[in-house]
Amino acid sequence: MIDFTLTEEQRQLQDLARRFAEKEVKPRAAEYDRQPDPRDSFAAEASRKACALGFHAMLVPEEFGGMGLGMQNFCLVIEELAAADIGFAMNFGVSCAISKMIADHATPAQAERWLRPYVDTSGATHHLLAFGGTEPSGGTEIVCPEPNPEYGTRSTAKRVGDDYVINGAKNFITNASRAELYGCMVRTDKSKPNFESNSIFFLTPDTPGFSVGKLEDKMGHRLMSNGELIFDNVQVSKDDMLGAEGGGLPIFASVLGVNSLGAGALALGLSRAAYAMAEDYARQRVIWGRPITQYQSIGNMLVDMKMQIEATRLLVQRVAWAADHDVHDGAIHHSMVKVYASEMARKVTVDAMQVLGGSGYMKDYPAEKYVRDSMVIPIYDGTNQVLRQFMAMDMY
Ligand SMILES: Cc1cc2nc3c(=O)[nH]c(=O)nc-3n(C[C@H](O)[C@H](O)[C@H](O)COP(=O)(O)OP(=O)(O)OC[C@H]3O[C@@H](n4cnc5c(N)ncnc54)[C@H](O)[C@@H]3O)c2cc1C
Numbered sequence: 001m002i003d004f005t006l007t008e009e010q011r012q013l014q015d016l017a018r019r020f021a022e023k024e025v026k027p028r029a030a031e032y033d034r035q036p037d038p039r040d041s042f043a044a045e046a047s048r049k050a051c052a053l054g055f056h057a058m059l060v061p062e063e064f065g066g067m068g069l070g071m072q073n074f075c076l077v078i079e080e081l082a083a084a085d086i087g088f089a090m091n092f093g094v095s096c097a098i099s100k101m102i103a104d105h106a107t108p109a110q111a112e113r114w115l116r117p118y119v120d121t122s123g124a125t126h127h128l129l130a131f132g133g134t135e136p137s138g139g140t141e142i143v144c145p146e147p148n149p150e151y152g153t154r155s156t157a158k159r160v161g162d163d164y165v166i167n168g169a170k171n172f173i174t175n176a177s178r179a180e181l182y183g184c185m186v187r188t189d190k191s192k193p194n195f196e197s198n199s200i201f202f203l204t205p206d207t208p209g210f211s212v213g214k215l216e217d218k219m220g221h222r223l224m225s226n227g228e229l230i231f232d233n234v235q236v237s238k239d240d241m242l243g244a245e246g247g248g249l250p251i252f253a254s255v256l257g258v259n260s261l262g263a264g265a266l267a268l269g270l271s272r273a274a275y276a277m278a279e280d281y282a283r284q285r286v287i288w289g290r291p292i293t294q295y296q297s298i299g300n301m302l303v304d305m306k307m308q309i310e311a312t313r314l315l316v317q318r319v320a321w322a323a324d325h326d327v328h329d330g331a332i333h334h335s336m337v338k339v340y341a342s343e344m345a346r347k348v349t350v351d352a353m354q355v356l357g358g359s360g361y362m363k364d365y366p367a368e369k370y371v372r373d374s375m376v377i378p379i380y381d382g383t384n385q386v387l388r389q390f391m392a393m394d395m396y
Pocket residue numbers: 094131132133134135136137138139140141171172173174175221226376379380381382383384385386389
């Protein structure tokens with residue numbers, strides 16, 4: 001039997017996230033969004049409070065002090081945060097995905113070293129993680145499945161005794177200027193094909209030779225910091241490697257699965273907010289003596305928006321449920337969530353702007369922000385073109 005009812009615990013979690021987002025994030029989202037300098041767009045106080053509630057540690061197991069949530073509950077929280085601001089929500093979604101990568105693949109000593117300080121919210125700051133995969137040569141280049149070793153990740157880690165020396169650069173990285181721990185995927189053997197020669201390392205920002213370069217001035221998601229990570233002869237120990245040497249790409253791919261679900265929940269929250277704004281406006285906007293909801297083309301547009309949001313929620317919940325129950329039935333690929341939800345969000349936010357007419361184009365309403373925020377979802381975490389290609393390779 002299929003039951004879509006949330007448990008009492010889930011309702012409480014959803015309610016906690018909703019109340020937090022509406023009180024701490026939503027009221028100042030537009031103000032942060034409009035800061036011309038990306039360094040001023042980070043909602044530091046709200047981030048600290050979100051960490052105090054444990055939202056950065058949703059996917060860290062309880063044994064390390066995290067919330068130990070499953071993917072369904074993670075998606076519930078991310079949707080609520082994204083309904084207030086998608087950039088803010090993504091800071092936490094990405095950080096949670098990276099913490100899960102560590103929890104799933106770290107040795108007990110590494111988990112102690114990396115996760116304990118991350119979950120500890122006794123200090124007066126936020127806790128976020130960053131992971132550098134994408135490089136200037138291409139976010140798609142680093143996942144190259146071709147056997148020719150010339151293709152793939154360009155950044156390298158060269159073994160020197162028990163240490164490795166990392167050189168290279170990563171770009172567009174989320175939480176670039178705000179993280180306390182940085183992961184990166186680099187090539188440890190350039191004579192082998194890309195898919196068997198990437199390795200993952202974690203390091204703290206004070207590691208000599210590591211620096212954060214240019215911070216991006218983005219169209220949307222402005223409450224999120226994105227920038228360049230520079231590795232200039234960065235010396236790390238073999239104990240800083242996550243998983244086995246050469247085993248980095250499958251670990252990275254497992255994080256993309258979490259990110260796909262996270263992106264689905266982000267798209268849901270954003271679209272839900274855009275729909276609510278459009279519905280509210282349409283009920284109140286009177287033209288020729290009637291609210292515009294009474295005109296078929298507007299009513300139908302609103303119905304379509306609602307329908308697409310509800311269909312996406314079912315897809316998110318279905319795939320999250322499968323992840324929580326370790327079900328690998330192959331019926332639905334997790335990338336479908338990201339592709340479908342992100343394209344839905346672009347459509348719903350543009351339609352929401354249309355419902356508001358000229359007002360939708362002005363900054364008095366959040367409609368234009370929702371459109372800007374929606375544009376990048378089909379691009380990050382693997383472009384939709386590439387995800388479709390990988391799904392086709394996997395399925396046929
Ligand atoms: C807001 C934001 C946050 C991000 N956060 C992170 C992060 O935290 N960590 C991280 O590692 N990266 C991050 N990225 C990078 C993101 O994952 C990449 O931008 C994305 O993977 C695409 O890479 P690219 O921009 O280099 O485009 P390219 O890979 O150069 O692709 C260019 C175009 O060619 C198409 N294309 C390329 N190859 C193929 C192919 N084989 N088949 C079909 N089409 C193809 C693509 O779809 C795209 O349209 C972020 C990006 C953004 C915008």
